[in-house]
Amino acid sequence: MKALISMLILASFACMLQANQAPKEYPTGEVGRLVKLGEDIVANTDTHPLTKDFVGNKLQCKSCHLKGADGKVGTGEGVSSWVGTAATFPAWSKREKTVQTLQDRSNNCFMRSMNGKRLIIDSEASIAIAAYITWLSEGTTIKMNEKGPWSEHNTKLYPKNVKKFNAIQKKATHQNYLAGQEIYAQKCATCHGTTGAGIPGAFPPLWGKDANGKWLSYNTGAGMSKLDKAAAWVQSNMPLGQGNSLTDQETADVVLYMNAQERAPFDLKEHLLPKEEAGVYNSKVFEEKHTVESNFKILGLDLKQIKNGK
Numbered sequence: 163m164k165a166l167i168s169m170l171i172l173a174s175f176a177c178m179l180q181a182n183q184a185p186k187e188y189p190t191g192e193v194g195r196l197v198k199l200g201e202d203i204v205a206n207t208d209t210h211p212l213t214k215d216f217v218g219n220k221l222q223c224k225s226c227h228l229k230g231a232d233g234k235v236g237t238g239e240g241v242s243s244w245v246g247t248a249a250t251f252p253a254w255s256k257r258e259k260t261v262q263t264l265q266d267r268s269n270n271c272f273m274r275s276m277n278g279k280r281l282i283i284d285s286e287a288s289i290a291i292a293a294y295i296t297w298l299s300e301g302t303t304i305k306m307n308e309k310g311p312w313s314e315h316n317t318k319l320y321p322k323n324v325k326k327f328n329a330i331q332k333k334a335t336h337q338n339y340l341a342g343q344e345i346y347a348q349k350c351a352t353c354h355g356t357t358g359a360g361i362p363g364a365f366p367p368l369w370g371k372d373a374n375g376k377w378l379s380y381n382t383g384a385g386m387s388k389l390d391k392a393a394a395w396v397q398s399n400m401p402l403g404q405g406n407s408l409t410d411q412e413t414a415d416v417v418l419y420m421n422a423q424e425r426a427p428f429d430l431k432e433h434l435l436p437k438e439e440a441g442v443y444n445s446k447v448f449e450e451k452h453t454v455e456s457n458f459k460i461l462g463l464d465l466k467q468i469k470n471g472k
Contacts, residue, residue, distance in 0.1 A: 182245050182315075184234040185300050193293065196286075200294025203287055204235045207276065212287040218277035218426075220378050223268075223291070225366035226275060226386065228399060236298055240398035240405045241320050246313040248292070248299035253307040258445040264292045266444050267311050273433035274384035277377055277426050280434055283441045320394055327393035330414045332461045334389075336471035338411075342419030345412055349401050350420075358423055369423035382452040383428030386421075389461060393417045421457065422469050428452040 188194040203210045204223035223235060227244055230237030236244030251264040258266070268291045269281040281288045305314060312320055347356070353365040359378060360367035367378035385391045397413040399405045408416070430450040434443060458465040466472075 182230050182237050182239055182243060183232045184237055184245075184298055189297065196290045196293040197297045199286070200290035200292070200297075201235065203291055204294060210287075212285075212290075213272075213281070216272045216276070216278045216281055216287075218279075218377060219380065220360070220362070220367050220372070221276055221380065222366075223271070226395070228402075234298070236295065238399065241316055241323075241395050242399070243313065243315050244295045244298045246299050246302040246315055248296040249302040249304045250307040250313050250317075251311070253311040254309065255311050258447055260444050260446055262311055262444060264295060265289070268292060268295070273430070274428065275380045275386065277379075277381040277384075278433065280440060280443070282435065282439065319398055323394035323397065324390045326410065327397075327414055327417075328390035328461070330410060331389040331393065331418065332463070334414070334418050334461075334463055334468060336468055338415045338418050339422060339468050341412075342415035342417070345408075345416040346419050349408075350416065353402065358420070368420055369425050371424070377426040379425060381426035381428045382454055382457055383430070383433075383450065387425065387428075387452070387454075387457055389414075389417055389421055389457065389463075392421060418468065422454065422465060425454060427454075 188197055199212075203213055204227065207213050207222040207224075208217040208220055227236040227242050228238035228240065229235055230239065230243070230245075236242075236247075248264055251267070252261045253267075255262045255267070258270070262270075265283060265288050269283060269288055272278045273280045281291075299313075302314075307314075307317065309317065310321065350368075354360050354368050358367060358369040359372070369379050371377055380386050386395060393413050396417055397406060397408055397410070401407065428451060430448065434440065437443070455465045458468065
């Protein structure tokens with residue numbers, strides 16, 4: 163019986179790995195070219211000729227959408243896997259208060275996670291990114307998401323964990339900040355640096371500015387800047403290759419420390435191109451501002467008190 167159970171577990175694990183892999187073959191012709199172009203863009207977003215002018219930091223799509231066992235961006239097992247994502251769109255977005263397309267979703271990341279400008283809808287770069295994500299979703303059953311802009315895989319992992327960490331973070335104190343600082347030094351600084359600047363070409367920056375005063379990482383409008391959303395992502399994916407090894411409290415504490423650091427404030431209007439250039443912005447929300455302080459205040463926390471203990 164034990165042998166049978168072990169075989170079933172191994173078979174299930176093998177299926178899971180296979181499910182989170184890219185297709186073996188690229189499409190042919192122009193479709194294949196666009197898929198490969200999208201793959202290049204998501205790996206080199208801040209330096210790629212088609213997207214570098216829309217990025218305002220040192221991140222790439224692969225910074226959050228991690229590579230899986232097959233080496234493809236977005237096939238990681240944790241939260242933010244792209245496998246199956248295209249099959250859930252169009253999907254409802256609570257933030258935008260509209261039903262979003264896959265291009266809407268990825269274009270909006272440039273304003274927040276990339277701290278830049280929203281990509282022009284139906285530009286070659288926008289279509290190429292969508293083509294790559296769609297390629298990763300081949301064979302997935304289409305099931306539009308009424309709850310949020312997430313794949314079925316991420317829907318199972320993300321919303322309930324955001325809710326869990328929301329409750330934990332609301333109880334945060336200065337002691338949690340200090341604990342998070344220690345965890346960061348022990349388990350994060352080797353890759354992301356003691357000052358959060360990351361290692362160029364290897365590991366992404368998490369906060370702060372470079373020597374020229376340019377912001378390095380995501381701004382305060384990004385999902386990763388929110389204490390509960392970031393914790394759901396971090397626990398699922400970090401430390402790299404050791405996802406789900408941090409306890410709930412360890413995860414909450416290290417995210418508290420990370421997101422208490424200096425990062426770019428967010429004003430939606432500053433990240434939208436003029437309508438005549440960008441086309442229709444599919445949203446019912448046209449005014450939105452966030453700072454590090456306001457992100458803490460949303461959960462009833464005082465940033466100064468959290469950091470300084472008084």
